[in-house]
Amino acid sequence: MPQNLNEKINDVLEDRQLSISAITRELKDKGFVEHRLVLTGYLRALRDLKKLQEIEVPPSKVYKRLDCQEKSTDIYSIIGDHIKHLDMEIRLPLVVCIISKLFKRPVFREELLHLGINSKNVTNCLESSTCVVTVSRDENLKLYRSEITRIPIPANDPAYEIKIEDMKLVSMANMVLLEMIKDLVDTTGLTPKTKQTKLGEI
Structure with a gap:
């Protein structure tokens, strides 16, 4: 077994999940037979070592990379990965809602900067009539700044909150939190092997 096979498998599975047959074909194309x-x-x-996730897709199995291992202690990276595809007008209120919860x-x-949201993005939102x-x-901001030790929060760094928490925003925040949990927790043996389309069909 070539020593760099693990690296080649990671390359093959980057941003996608494949069956054993598909992985075999891809590796063969790269010169690994x-x-x-x-x-x-x-x-x-690799699955047992928590390097890959094995997913039942009857009648076969597919594998995907578990890239969250190194990020699992960085909550900002985890959240950022789940909201990076969203437009800034929804990303900012969603992030504020999630972190506040x-x-x-x-x-x-400073926390928003760790999520790729800069001061200009915040200003644009605050100046919008639809911004929530x-x-x-909060009278405890000074205390909060001193109690955050994971990242340095500058003195007098402004903080933000949601002024109007509508059901759509709460629903989106809950969906992101659920996806984060599913990415971080091994649910093998807990979820149905056949895909369920509606919860009401149970």
Whole structure:
């Protein structure tokens, strides 16, 4: 077994999930020829080591990379990965809603910077008549700044909160939180093997 096979498998599975047959074909195209049974055992070993996720897609199995391992302690990277495809007009209020719910406090500008949201984005939102984000006047901001030790929060760094929490925003925040949990927790053996289209069909 080539020493850099693991690296090649990671390359093949970047941003997608493939069956064993598809992985075998892709590797063959890259010059790596291994018997299917040997490759199957290797993929299952990577699954057991939490390097890959094995997903049941009857009648076969597919594999995908578990890239969240190094990011699992960085909540900003985890959230950022789940909202980066959204337009800024929804991304900013969604982030403020999510972090406020998670940490039970307003969200500081420094935290928004860690999520790719700069001061100009915030200003544009605040100046919009439809913006649901507002500058926080929480009397405990100074205390919050001192208690955040994971990242440095500058003195007098402004903080933001949601002024109008509508059901659509709450629903989107809950969906992102659910996706984050599914990415971070191994649900093998807990979810149905056949795809469910409607919860009401149970």
